[in-house]
Amino acid sequence: xxxxxxxxxxxxxxxxxxxxxxxxxxxxxxxxxxxxxxxxxxxxxxxxxxxxxxxxxxxxxxxxxxxxxxxxxxxxxxxxxxxxxxxxxxxxxxxxxxxxxxxxxxxxxxxxxxxxxxxxxxxxxxxxxxxxxxxxxxxxxxxxxxxxxxxxxxxxxxxxxxxxxxxxxxxxxxxxxxxxxxxxxxxxxxxxxxxxxxxxxxxxxxxxxxxxxxxxxxxxxxxxxxxxxxxxxxxx
Numbered sequence: 281x282x283x284x285x286x287x288x289x290x291x292x293x294x295x296x297x298x299x300x301x302x303x304x305x306x307x308x309x310x311x312x313x314x315x316x317x318x319x320x321x322x323x324x325x326x327x328x329x330x331x332x333x334x335x336x337x338x339x340x341x342x343x344x345x346x347x348x349x350x351x352x353x354x355x356x357x358x359x360x361x362x363x364x365x366x367x368x369x370x371x372x373x374x375x376x377x378x379x380x381x382x383x384x385x386x387x388x389x390x391x392x393x394x395x396x397x398x399x400x401x402x403x404x405x406x407x408x409x410x411x412x413x414x415x416x417x418x419x420x421x422x423x424x425x426x427x428x429x430x431x432x433x434x435x436x437x438x439x440x441x442x443x444x445x446x447x448x449x450x451x452x453x454x455x456x457x458x459x460x461x462x463x464x465x466x467x468x469x470x471x472x473x474x475x476x477x478x479x480x481x482x483x484x485x486x487x488x489x490x491x492x493x494x495x496x497x498x499x500x501x502x503x504x505x506x507x508x509x510x511x512x513x514x515x516x
Contacts, residue, residue: 386482
């Protein structure tokens with residue numbers, strides 16, 4: 281009968297694993313800078329002119345510089361950690377927006393099944409807000425949406441694509457604009473003067489999310505393409 285020795289020392293195995301999977305030496309950049317500075321300072325003290333040695337003020341000044349450099353390096357390390365943490369949180373929030381409708385700055389509008397979604401962003405209150413709708417192909421104005429008086433902020437609009445309620449068909453129903461692509465322009469006034477801070481917001485949807493260390497988190501929209509989280513004015 282062959283006897284198998286089950287009491288083999290684990291040391292050779294551990295040595296083999298250590299060889300195959302060496303641990304990376306972690307270098308503390310702050311400590312490395314401190315060591316370099318102290319080496320230079322000690323060398324300077326050893327080789328100073330005995331007739332003209334460094335005074336206390338000079339040594340104190342150099343130590344203060346070391347403290348400043350060390351503090352800046354630690355601050356940079358902390359900021360990098362916070363940045364990585366923020367990007368992770370932002371990426372998690374962004375994934376929750378996939379397949380959600382959003383409003384982003386733009387002037388394109390799509391009418392589908394007699395409905396359209398758009399928006400207006402006002403940085404200041406307006407006495408009157410009017411949205412002018414144009415045919416994307418001909419550039420001809422086909423409708424006007426009177427929003428009346430509005431406060432500053434983001435205003436989403438769900439429009440029934442009816443240019444004129446009084447214009448009805450044979451059944452007496454208001455005529456609706458054909459489905460298709462349109463553009464729009466926002467005209468906001470206060471005290472009879474046109475406001476320059478009124479923006480149109482186009483409806484879009486989030487198709488996917490891209491994230492990397494260089495560009496951060498990007499949202500890939502179905503129509504407008506790649507946008508940042510800051511470009512999203514409202515989630516619907």
